[in-house]
Amino acid sequence: MTDATVxxxxxxxxxxRGKPIVVAEGRRQGAVVRLQGLTALDSLDAFSAWLRRPGPWVAGLDLPFGLPRELVEHLGWPxxxxxxxxxxxGLERAEIRERFAAFCDARPxxxxxxxRACDGPAGSSSSMKWVNPPVAWMLHAGVPRLIEAGVSLPGHLDGDPARVALEAYPGLLARELIGRRSYKSDTRAAQTPERLIARKDMVEALEQGRTQLGLRLKLSHAQRxxxxxxxxxxxxxxxxxxxxAAWATTQPRYAWxxxxxPVEGWIVGLT
Known part of the structure; x- marks a missing residue:
């Protein structure tokens, strides 16, 4: 597609309220992605309602869409x-934690x-981790709502072709831009000048299009x-x-x- 809402x-x-889901809205026109706004959603119900907004749009979500097949088969799950x-x-988190912990305890x-097969090349955490980061809970909270809202999950499930959700991983792109430098912390005392400089360098690189994705980010001064x-x-x-997500709209099958x-899934941006 030549341009897209992303x-x-x-x-x-x-x-x-203090730690909302953050939604960045933009428009890709050719090789330029213009940031149009940022929205905070402070509840999962608000997220579910947001997913029902009419398309066409393509969204990249920072949460895993699948589980390791090895784990699924070991547990005898569908x-x-x-x-x-x-x-x-349908499982309570306490039961998930118990089963995942037992799986881990039996391994060296x-x-x-x-x-998953995509975790190694992406440098992402296993989607069965329940702490640091708790991506297992992100999957548990997020993917059922995507399915309930009827969005299309390419490679996983067909849904509304005008509302497309893809698994994204910001850390993959961040490492391409600034290497292993740390750029964020939820702890205010750890929000250091060095991390601020890393964010500044990252934004500058995005604006200049210095990534393998071949896209340039367009920002206002206030957004920057x-x-x-x-x-x-x-x-x-x-x-x-x-x-x-914008890059995926330039690729056949959204780069799947x-x-x-499909049990494991794929992370958009892996090239």
Whole structure:
């Protein structure tokens, strides 16, 4: 498509006023992605309502859409995606934690968690991790709402073709832009000048299009200042997911490679 309405979503499984889900809205026109606004959603109900906004749009969400097949088969869970997600959504978090912990306890040190095929190349955490970061809860809170809202999950489930949701991972793009430098912290005391400089460098690189994705981010002065000033990095992460989603709109099948396991899924932006 020559141009597209795109969103990037920095997701949390327990949104609140002080730590909301952040939505970056933009428009891709050719190789330019213009940031049009940032919205905060302070509840999961607000997120569900947002998902029902009419299309056409493509959104990149910073949460895992799938689980490691090794884990799923070990637990005897359904291996069809829709059935698996329905089963997972029906479990209480305490039961999930118990089963995942038992799986980890039976494995040798250094390989406690099962991983998806995309985790290694993306440098992402296993989607079964329930702490640091609690991505298992993000999947548990987010994906059932995507399915309930009827959005299309390419590679996983068909839905409304005008509302498309993709798994994004801001950390993948962040590392391309500034290497392993830390740029965010939820702890105010750890929001250092060094991290502020890293955010400034990242925004500058995005505006100049210095990524393999070949897109340039267009910001106003106020937007640039807002992204740099946010020490939590939530607004910047939403924008990184926005750029990944925008890139996917330039690719066949939203850059979903042939042969990817739909139980596990894929992270947009892996090239």
């Amino acid at each position: 969103f990037g979503i920095d997701f949390t499984s327990a949104p609140r 291996t069809g995606y829709a059935a698996l997600m329905a089963h997972y959504a 040190a250094g390989s406690k968690f099962a991983h 200042d807002e992204l740099v000033a946010d020490g939590s990095g939530d607004r910047l992460d939403a924008v990184l997911a926005l750029v990944q 490679p042939e042969g990817v396991d």
